[in-house]
Amino acid sequence: MPIVTQRFVDNAWRRNCDFITLDLEDSVPRHLKAHARSLVKDAIPNVAKGGADVSVRINHDTALADLNGAVWPGLLKIRYPKAESAEEIRAIDDVITRLERERGIRPGTIEIGTGIETAAGVAHAYEIASASPRIKEFGGGNGYDMSCNLGMEMFVGFDQFIYTKGEVELTARTLNMAPVRTVPFVINRTGNVKDGDRALREAVGALKCGFRGSGGGLNPAVVESHNKGYTPSEDDRADARWVLEQFRKLDGTHESWLEIDGRVIDRYEAALARETLAWAAQCAARDEEKAAAVARAKSILAATTKIESAPPTGDSKKSK
């Protein structure tokens, strides 16, 4: 979200997001960039009240000034867009390392998320991904900026990013990183960012494909679609338990797989089922965490409101 729109920032904690990205980049007009940097320190705890992890997306070309404004306690990750070389990442790592020491943040806590959004970024993906231990996840190779950089059209009826996404994901997997699994290809001809139904369809398809999180949404209207779509349904969980039950039938036999109604049960299917159940448990734990955070934030808010709405003593003007 654009950090300069105060009502977005103030209401962010109520949105039930797992992640919130405070944006200093493309959603902030040029003349407000300096002002935007001054807002980050207070915005971090403000948007985190609902239990979301907070990232800040900085600008590629003013990285140093942006990092100065963005690296504060409570921050999980710096998102660095349009990464093109390992040198850039090392320079950013150095600045973060210094700021962590200066500002009392445990060394090495702040992650770097790189956006691979240009041809040069794709060509140097492996060097970029291995440039800093702060990079824990790696992804990209698609999206608006990638399409602009390559002179592609964005909303077409086929997957135009097969090669670029493939290079980036193969890099992530080769380095044993969690790929930032954005959405798999679903035809999208409109680019409507508020379409909760399409967001849900995409998320459900993405979950089936093994993805574990959206690339982020641009409108609160898609948050619940993402939460719901990326969480295994009761049917998914029941199916996973059934698979594991069938798989146990192979114990003690000489067979490595069996087939039931045309469906193969083997060690791969069993691993997938175990993973689905583990992911469902993680989703449930995260939901509890967020609910507890929201309850805490609400009770603090209620207490503050009570104090504020107590009978005026002298001055009748209240600060909002």
Add this chain to the structure above:
Amino acid sequence: MEHRLRRSWLLTPASSPEKLAAAIKSAADVAVLDLVEFVVERCKPAAREHMSAAVRVVEAAGKEAYAQVDAQLLYADLHASVWPGLAGVVISRAETTEQIKEADQVLTHLEAERGLLPGTVRIVVACETARGNHAAYELATASRRVWGLTLGRADLIMDLRPEPSTEIHMMQYLMQRLITIAGAVGATPLGAWWRAPDRGLLATPDNTLQAARRGRAIGFRGALCVREDQVSSLNQGFTPSPDEEHAATRLLAAYDTATIAGNAVLRQDDRLFDRGTARCARSLLDLAAACKPPLAMSS
């Protein structure tokens, strides 16, 4: 020029004589005696014991015998597999050049010890992990024995699941990457363009046929499969159809006439043909001829 056809590679667990008996009755060009994917861990020692007999059985049935060996158990698996009659090994989950070099050395040693012609046992590198795919070019050039490259069961091993489009996640990228690398190093790319619900080289006969046709269209020359009922689909899918053969014959006749008349480009219907397309038509006819039973036997 190699005449031997290798369109269908049927994987069969080396631990099961019954399955081997079924496999050799099939029309598979190659029988792959598996020690990795379909043999449960505690049956592996017994499966290795079966290998020398199994290689003889496959050879006697007029098929090529390959062994599928584990990149991490090369010494044991190769010692069990390399016997006269073995045409090659598929190295499953290959990841490093050291593994390929080790396999090469062990093969050289075993060929000498067991009376096989030196350098004749081939290697097919199965790039089934991210590291293996990332290093595919290095793996393919690590030994002169490398004859083929395949993605094997990468969909399962890399946990690549179907996208909403039914394409298997990353597969189009990985297939094209592998085929390009194979072309660059002069190796044969083996695989088929599987789509959901196909998984782990297993599909219905009809889906196998479609996967083989799509696979041939993007440059694969043959593919691995798991069940006997997939074999004829692979053979058919990797053999030019009579229509294709007819079109190529017609094109070449017209092209020859045109070149005799001094033209480099021929217009036929709405399409233009030149030396490149004529070369493609000729190689299609060569393949079609090689696929015809009498010729295949005499080669």
